[in-house]
Amino acid sequence: MLLGIDIGGSKIAYAYANGQGEILARRRRPSEPTGDARADLSRIADDIRTLLGEAGAGPEDLVQIGVSVPGPLDAQRRHVVRPPNLPGWETVAVVKRLEEEFGCAVALENDANAAALAEHRFGAGQGVRDMVYLTMSTGVGGGLILGGRLHRGRDGNAGEWGHTPVEWPGEACACGLHGCLEAYIGGAALTRRLRAHAPETSSCLTLAGSRDALTPVHWIEAARDGDQWALNEVDRFNRYLARAIVHIAFSLAPEAVVLGTIAVAAGETLCFAPLRALVAERTWPHQAPSLRILPAELGDDLAYRAGLCVALEAASDD
Numbered sequence: 001m002l003l004g005i006d007i008g009g010s011k012i013a014y015a016y017a018n019g020q021g022e023i024l025a026r027r028r029r030p031s032e033p034t035g036d037a038r039a040d041l042s043r044i045a046d047d048i049r050t051l052l053g054e055a056g057a058g059p060e061d062l063v064q065i066g067v068s069v070p071g072p073l074d075a076q077r078r079h080v081v082r083p084p085n086l087p088g089w090e091t092v093a094v095v096k097r098l099e100e101e102f103g104c105a106v107a108l109e110n111d112a113n114a115a116a117l118a119e120h121r122f123g124a125g126q127g128v129r130d131m132v133y134l135t136m137s138t139g140v141g142g143g144l145i146l147g148g149r150l151h152r153g154r155d156g157n158a159g160e161w162g163h164t165p166v167e168w169p170g171e172a173c174a175c176g177l178h179g180c181l182e183a184y185i186g187g188a189a190l191t192r193r194l195r196a197h198a199p200e201t202s203s204c205l206t207l208a209g210s211r212d213a214l215t216p217v218h219w220i221e222a223a224r225d226g227d228q229w230a231l232n233e234v235d236r237f238n239r240y241l242a243r244a245i246v247h248i249a250f251s252l253a254p255e256a257v258v259l260g261t262i263a264v265a266a267g268e269t270l271c272f273a274p275l276r277a278l279v280a281e282r283t284w285p286h287q288a289p290s291l292r293i294l295p296a297e298l299g300d301d302l303a304y305r306a307g308l309c310v311a312l313e314a315a316s317d318d
Contacts, residue, residue, distance in 0.1 A: 001061045002315065003048065004308030006068040007031065008111070009085025013303035014047060016055050019063075021121070021312050025055035026304050035088035045101045062104040066310025067094055068114030075156040078108050085138070107314035109150075112159065115260065115302055116143020117150055117309035123297040124258045132248050133296070134161060134241075135260035136190075139174065140182040144252070150313060162186065166243040184240040187262065190216050194233070202229045220265050234270050237262075242278035249283050249291055260296035267295075 001024075004015040008031060016025040027047060033040055052058055070083040078095040080086075095106045109117075116125075116133035125131040131145040140162030144151045151158050162182035163175055170179025174188070183189050195214050198204045204222040208214035222230035245257055263271045272293060280288035298305055 001057065001063060002308060002311040003051075003062055003065045004068070004304065004306065004311050005044065005048075005065065006111070006114070006303045006307040007044070007086070008070065008303070009033070009083075011303065012044065012047070013307070014051050015304040015308045016051055016057065017308055017311075019315065021308060023304060023308070025051055027051045027054075028303065031086075033086050033088065037086075037089045037092045040086075040088070041092070041094065041097050045098070048102070059102045059104070062102055064311045064315045065098055065102065065104060065106045066114075066307045066312070066314060067098070067106065067108050068111045068306040068310055069094065069108065071110040071112075073108060073110055073156060075152070080108070105314065107310050109310040109313075110141075110156070111306065112141030113143040113150055113152065113156075114306035114310050115141070115296075116145055116159070116258075117313055118298055118302055118305035119258050119260075119296050120145045120148075121309055121312070122305050123302075124294045125256060128255045130252070130254040130256075132159070132161075132252065132254050132257045133260070134244070134257065134263075135296070136185050136187055136262040137260075138188050139186040140180075146252075161244050161248065164244050164247055166240050181240060181244045185237050185262070187216060190219070190237070190262070194219050199229055203227045204230055216262055217265070220262075220270070223266070223270055234266065235274070237266075238271060238275050238278060242275055242282070245275070245279050245293065246282045249279065249287055253287075254291070256292040256294055258294050258296050260302075264295045264299075 002017045006013040012031045014027040015023045017023045069080050072081050074081050080089055080092045080094050083089055095108050098106045119125045119133055129148045133143040135141045142159035142161040144159040163180045165179040166181050167179040171183040172178055173180035173183040195211050204218050207218040207221055219230050223234045276293050
C-alpha cells in the first residue's frame with residue numbers, strides 16, 4: 001500500500017492508496033508550522049497513524065511513502081533546505097525521519113514536480129508522453145515529463161521556467177536574478193503590482209475593499225466584469241507567459257503545456273484562447289496546431305494526488 005503526503009505552507013494533505021493509485025482514505029488539515037521542524041514532523045507522523053487507523057491499516061501495510069514539499073531540496077542527501085513557507089525547517093532530513101518512523105521506503109520530490117506527475121497521471125496530461133506543467137502560485141513552478149517519465153535534470157533543477165528571462169535586465173526576482181518570468185506573473189509579484197498600480201477608478205479596488213487586500217482573485221473578477229485596467233493587466237500577463245511557452249516550444253517541442261492556478265482561474269476567454277494566439281504568432285506555422293495549451297484539471301484533488309504520485313513513481317522505479 002502507498003501513502004502520499006503533500007506539505008505546504010498553508011495545508012498538509014494525506015492520501016492512503018493501493019498500488020494502482022486508488023485512494024482509500026484521505027485527510028487534510030492546516031499545516032500550522034511551529035518553527036520547530038522536529039515537532040512538525042512528529043505531528044505529521046501522528047496524522048499518518050490516525051489515517052492508517054481510519055483505513056483499518058497499520059505501518060506494516062505501507063510499502064512506499066511519497067512526500068511532496070516546497071523546495072529547495074538537497075536531492076543527493078534527500079533533505080528539505082529552508083523552504084520559505086515552512087519556518088524553522090533549516091536542513092530537515094524528512095526521508096530519514098519517516099523511514100525510521102514507519103519502516104518503509106520514502107521518496108521526496110519538490111511540489112512542482114509532484115504536481116506535474118499528478119496532472120500527467122490523473123489530470124490534463126493523461127496519455128501525453130512529453131508534457132510541461134507550469135503553476136503560478138507564490139512563484140512560478142514547473143515540472144517536465146519526457147517520454148512519460150519525470151525529468152529532473154542535474155541536481156533536480158529541470159523545469160525551473162519561473163526563472164527563464166523574459167526581460168533583460170528586467171524586474172528583480174526573489175531568486176536574486178532579474179527579468180525572470182516569476183517577477184512578472186508569479187502570484188507574489190502580481191499582488192505587489194496590482195496593489196501598487198491599480199487606479200482608484202478600477203473595480204479591482206472596489207471588489208477588494210482596500211488596496212492592501214487586493215489579490216489576483218479580485219483582478220480576475222474585475223477583468224471578467226469588463227474593467228479595462230484589469231483587462232490590460234491580463235493582456236500583460238498573457239504576453240509574458242507566452243514568451244516562456246515559446247521558449248518551451250522551440251527547446252522541447254512537448255505535446256502539451258498544462259497551466260495551473262492563476263491561468264485556470266482566468267479561464268478560456270481571458271487566458272487560454274489569447275495565449276494560444278500569442279504563441280502561434282511567435283512559432284513556426286506547423287508548431288502551434290500540434291502544441292496543446294491546457295488548463296490543469298485536478299483542482300483541490302491535486303493536494304492528495306501529488307504526494308501519492310511521488311510514491312507511485314518511486315514504486316515503479318523499484
